[in-house]
Amino acid sequence: xxxxxxxxxxxxxxxxxxxxxxxAELADYAPVRGCMVVRPYGWSLWENIQAALDRRFKATxxxxxxxxxxxxxxxxxxxxxxxxxxSPELAIVTIGGGEELExxxxxxxxxxxxVGYMYAKWVKSxxxxxxxxxxxxxxxxxxxxxxxxxxxxxxxxxxxxTAHATEAEAQEETRRMLxxxxxxxxxxxxxxxxxxKKTPSERFMGAVDSYTIEAMMGDARALQAGxxxxxxxxxxxxxDIQYLDAGNQLQYAWTTSWGLSTRFVxxxxxxxxxxQGLILPPRLAPxxxxxxxxxxxxxxxxxxxxxxxxxxxxxCEFRLTVDDREGLTPGFxxxxxxLRGVPLRIEVGPKDVEKGTxxxxxxxxxxxxxxxxxxxxxxxxxxxxxxxxxxxxxFERALAFREANTHAPRDYREFAEVVKNGWALAWWCGDGAxxxxxxxxxxxxxxxxxxxxxxxxxxxxxxxxxxxxxxYFARAY
Amino acid sequence: xxxxxxxxxxxxxxxxxxxxxxxAELADYAPVRGCMVVRPYGWSLWENIQAALDRRFKATxxxxxxxxxxxxxxxxxxxxxxxxxxSPELAIVTIGGGEELExxxxxxxxxxxxVGYMYAKWVKSxxxxxxxxxxxxxxxxxxxxxxxxxxxxxxxxxxxxTAHATEAEAQEETRRMLxxxxxxxxxxxxxxxxxxKKTPSERFMGAVDSYTIEAMMGDARALQAGxxxxxxxxxxxxxDIQYLDAGNQLQYAWTTSWGLSTRFVxxxxxxxxxxQGLILPPRLAPxxxxxxxxxxxxxxxxxxxxxxxxxxxxxCEFRLTVDDREGLTPGFxxxxxxLRGVPLRIEVGPKDVEKGTxxxxxxxxxxxxxxxxxxxxxxxxxxxxxxxxxxxxxFERALAFREANTHAPRDYREFAEVVKNGWALAWWCGDGAxxxxxxxxxxxxxxxxxxxxxxxxxxxxxxxxxxxxxxYFARAY
Numbered sequence: 001x002x003x004x005x006x007x008x009x010x011x012x013x014x015x016x017x018x019x020x021x022x023x024a025e026l027a028d029y030a031p032v033r034g035c036m037v038v039r040p041y042g043w044s045l046w047e048n049i050q051a052a053l054d055r056r057f058k059a060t061x062x063x064x065x066x067x068x069x070x071x072x073x074x075x076x077x078x079x080x081x082x083x084x085x086x087s088p089e090l091a092i093v094t095i096g097g098g099e100e101l102e103x104x105x106x107x108x109x110x111x112x113x114x115v116g117y118m119y120a121k122w123v124k125s126x127x128x129x130x131x132x133x134x135x136x137x138x139x140x141x142x143x144x145x146x147x148x149x150x151x152x153x154x155x156x157x158x159x160x161x162t163a164h165a166t167e168a169e170a171q172e173e174t175r176r177m178l179x180x181x182x183x184x185x186x187x188x189x190x191x192x193x194x195x196x197k198k199t200p201s202e203r204f205m206g207a208v209d210s211y212t213i214e215a216m217m218g219d220a221r222a223l224q225a226g227x228x229x230x231x232x233x234x235x236x237x238x239x240d241i242q243y244l245d246a247g248n249q250l251q252y253a254w255t256t257s258w259g260l261s262t263r264f265v266x267x268x269x270x271x272x273x274x275x276q277g278l279i280l281p282p283r284l285a286p287x288x289x290x291x292x293x294x295x296x297x298x299x300x301x302x303x304x305x306x307x308x309x310x311x312x313x314x315x316c317e318f319r320l321t322v323d324d325r326e327g328l329t330p331g332f333x334x335x336x337x338x339l340r341g342v343p344l345r346i347e348v349g350p351k352d353v354e355k356g357t358x359x360x361x362x363x364x365x366x367x368x369x370x371x372x373x374x375x376x377x378x379x380x381x382x383x384x385x386x387x388x389x390x391x392x393x394x395f396e397r398a399l400a401f402r403e404a405n406t407h408a409p410r411d412y413r414e415f416a417e418v419v420k421n422g423w424a425l426a427w428w429c430g431d432g433a434x435x436x437x438x439x440x441x442x443x444x445x446x447x448x449x450x451x452x453x454x455x456x457x458x459x460x461x462x463x464x465x466x467x468x469x470x471x472y473f474a475r476a477y
Numbered sequence: 478x479x480x481x482x483x484x485x486x487x488x489x490x491x492x493x494x495x496x497x498x499x500x501a502e503l504a505d506y507a508p509v510r511g512c513m514v515v516r517p518y519g520w521s522l523w524e525n526i527q528a529a530l531d532r533r534f535k536a537t538x539x540x541x542x543x544x545x546x547x548x549x550x551x552x553x554x555x556x557x558x559x560x561x562x563x564s565p566e567l568a569i570v571t572i573g574g575g576e577e578l579e580x581x582x583x584x585x586x587x588x589x590x591x592v593g594y595m596y597a598k599w600v601k602s603x604x605x606x607x608x609x610x611x612x613x614x615x616x617x618x619x620x621x622x623x624x625x626x627x628x629x630x631x632x633x634x635x636x637x638x639t640a641h642a643t644e645a646e647a648q649e650e651t652r653r654m655l656x657x658x659x660x661x662x663x664x665x666x667x668x669x670x671x672x673x674k675k676t677p678s679e680r681f682m683g684a685v686d687s688y689t690i691e692a693m694m695g696d697a698r699a700l701q702a703g704x705x706x707x708x709x710x711x712x713x714x715x716x717d718i719q720y721l722d723a724g725n726q727l728q729y730a731w732t733t734s735w736g737l738s739t740r741f742v743x744x745x746x747x748x749x750x751x752x753q754g755l756i757l758p759p760r761l762a763p764x765x766x767x768x769x770x771x772x773x774x775x776x777x778x779x780x781x782x783x784x785x786x787x788x789x790x791x792x793c794e795f796r797l798t799v800d801d802r803e804g805l806t807p808g809f810x811x812x813x814x815x816l817r818g819v820p821l822r823i824e825v826g827p828k829d830v831e832k833g834t835x836x837x838x839x840x841x842x843x844x845x846x847x848x849x850x851x852x853x854x855x856x857x858x859x860x861x862x863x864x865x866x867x868x869x870x871x872f873e874r875a876l877a878f879r880e881a882n883t884h885a886p887r888d889y890r891e892f893a894e895v896v897k898n899g900w901a902l903a904w905w906c907g908d909g910a911x912x913x914x915x916x917x918x919x920x921x922x923x924x925x926x927x928x929x930x931x932x933x934x935x936x937x938x939x940x941x942x943x944x945x946x947x948x949y950f951a952r953a954y
Contacts, residue, residue: 028595030545031552032582037595040540040610047541063517064524068507069546069584069615069631070568075508088575091547093584095569097619105509107546107570107584118505118514133517138546138615142574154546 085205116239157261170254196448208232278341294349429460562682593716634738647731673925685709755818771826904935
């Protein structure tokens with residue numbers, strides 16, 4: 001798809017998003033409604049996300065495992081809130097091996113129930129705790145309104161499931177994993193996120209407390225980018241996860257779960273992208289740089305080629321591609337790699353060869369302002385520094401955008417106005433009725449109660465009663 | 478489960494296998510019949526298998542992607558042989574989001590059809606070819622007789638799907654990927670495999686030719702450990718994968734597919750294991766070595782600890798664990814890690830500290846014969862060499878076992894006798910009737926027509942007619 005056909009973000013953000021995902025070949029529509037194919041370029045980005053998270057999970061003592069895709073329907077029914085939340089979204093297998101099944105099987109929408117069943121089998125004594133397991137896999141939720149990466153019938157994610165001897169340990173784990181997500185978002189994806197607690201109405205079905213990281217997209221809407229749940233003893237009681245404590249008393253375990261999905265790919269696209277297409281953060285980009293050799297004839301090609309080969313060797317520590325496609329103009333190639341969001345472009349033409357330089361073009365600063373010449377000598381260090389600069393600048397830009405679009409409305413009328421195109425940080429009395437009124441009248445929802453609170457007291461933005469906490473409200477994906 | 482309760486291999490190989498898988502915590506039975514949970518120790522082994530294969534796939538130009546789990550029923554029907562082969566094994570989703578679906582969806586048993594549909598969408602010109610995509614994922618086949626890792630309703634695998642402009646290229650790819658599997662099996666898993674072609678009756682449903690690597694298990698039965706299929710234009714015609722060639726003529730593409738699954742974990746267990754439990758090849762073992770500190774009191778513990786810490790640092794290039802569990806005897810720990818198949822055990826006791834040595838115990842040579850003392854100085858090199866030796870010795874032992882249990886029967890009567898407890902390499906006339914007679918009367922099947930042929934001509938082991946090829950026959954998993 002030619003680059004010029006992409007809608008501008010300011011014209012229609014949603015169209016821009018869909019077109020960029022398709023044109024950059026991140027994903028494609030599958031034949032089943034609401035399902036997607038993640039194409040190699042998109043999957044490579046996801047693999048880099050996986051690696052960055054998996055490293056952090058292992059460093060915090062977790063191990064990976066695999067639980068089954070198919071779950072007996074009766075399992076979901078064991079935790080009342082859980083089944084109420086997920087029932088409308090289930091894909092159900094009723095036929096297996098040519099015969100109607102006695103008990104229908106659910107294609108997992110999430111794995112708390114099957115994991116709970118297995119943990120009950122494995123846990124006997126306090127010595128068996130904690131269990132710190134993560135799973136990388138696919139889940140299915142029968143969503144009605146779908147969008148590539150953001151909300152698809154099948155999606156890919158990791159789901160951590162842990163069981164602990166004490167409430168305090170489980171709560172600590174819940175917060176630790178939210179910290180891991182926050183660290184990943186800030187330092188790998190350059191996505192500034194607000195960590196905080198969900199209000200009761202926005203909790204995961206079956207959880208005692210849910211925590212979230214919330215990110216602001218390029219249209220100022222919010223996106224829940226990762227969640228961590230303290231499940232109390234709800235699933236331990238439903239599935240009988242009991243252990244003998246040091247005093248030989250039978251106790252229920254305390255469990256947590258936490259997940260981050262391919263939705264995060266959508267967060268990266270909508271946080272950093274511009275009218276030319278994707279802009280990928282250097283730490284996660286499938287290609288951190290592209291070398292485009294420039295020549296008009298065989299003589300020039302013969303000049304340029306060996307330099308490109310040498311550069312390729314010197315830059316071998318980076319994820320790099322050389323665009324040596326024949327029959328395409330440099331201009332076409334520039335547009336193509338800009339669309340795909342490659343952070344840095346290195347151009348090598350005959351003049352560069354003569355001068356011992358290369359031309360560098362930063363994706364985050366399109367046009368002349370992001371272009372510079374650099375000596376070929378010491379190119380690895382130059383490029384290393386520049387990638388760092390790009391990573392930081394993407395973060396700073398996104399943070400500035402969020403700050404510019406986050407408001408502190410003085411009254412409900414102002415509140416209703418600002419949440420049309422931004423976030424509101426407002427006092428809330430804690431009453432679900434006020435939250436519901438906001439949702440109904442403004443379409444904004446409580447995104448999170450940020451950990452970072454101003455302290456003191458204010459007046460609820462809806463009812464004017466005393467309020468102890470400030471909450472982020474926004475329209476959300 | 479205490480080690481002493483494991484059945485001997487010679488008594489009941491199948492019981493031994495099941496008990497080892499459970500006791501070593503590789504996997505567990507899931508609540509749905511025929512499904513398994515791959516536990517962290519088993520998943521870590523699979524992750525090492527994945528890494529070893531993925532490296533090879535990328536080195537041969539392949540990229541990863543993800544295709545959907547759910548496939549319209551009608552897709553399978555587009556390739557006649559394919560649907561005939563898979564229909565009896567399907568898990569079918571008939572309800573989604575609370576409503577009966579207009580068209581039932583199949584939980585993928587394999588992805589040729591959905592991949593074919595997408596390739597038809599992506600391929601326009603010869604410039605779009607070849608497409609070299611691999612997918613890591615889960616599939617479901619409604620098997621009746623199941624066994625952990627070897628045959629489960631849901632299993633994990635990789636499936637490569639490639640499309641090419643010419644028949645020759647596709648055939649070359651098919652063979653290349655079988656070579657990749659062979660190389661992986663020999664050099665990473667220390668599993669000697671016989672590469673060859675399947676007979677027509679053993680082909681993948683929808684393929685023109687199927688290739689396989691066949692391994693001999695510890696009970697002398699065969700196990701198909703990986704397959705690569707030349708699909709001709711069958712799927713290209715069924716899904717309309719057409720491209721404009723350089724002369725602007727519309728042509729059908731040529732496709733291949735190839736897969737290796739968690740079944741290979743079963744192959745490793747049954748190739749190398751002994752009556753004490755697993756023996757894992759050093760290149761794939763989750764832990765390549767375990768350090769067991771030995772002490773009887775706090776004074777000894779204080780002597781041993783710092784040495785263990787230092788060794789841990791010096792051996793940081795290896796996948797290593799230290800068993801510092803309190804309240805367990807060294808003997809218990811030795812048995813435990815033997816059961817789990819850790820290739821090398823390093824013991825450090827007070828005497829070792831005094832002498833500046835450690836005690837090494839090779840898992841592949843239980844008892845005194847595999848024990849030696851080594852100086853702590855230069856331990857990394859000692860251990861590196863020893864792991865190499867273990868890797869080679871596992872391979873040599875398995876190869877010798879296969880050779881000792883592979884026979885060249887002179888007549889059909891002898892044939893029927895040897896395939897009870899071994900493989901037969903015998904002349905075959907190529908007639909499916911002879912193959913069918915063998916299967917019916919001896920339960921042995923044609924495992925493969927090995928590439929390595931003696932040349933010349935012989936007489937068919939069944940009908941005594943002229944025969945041009947020798948074939949491996951065996952009872953198989």
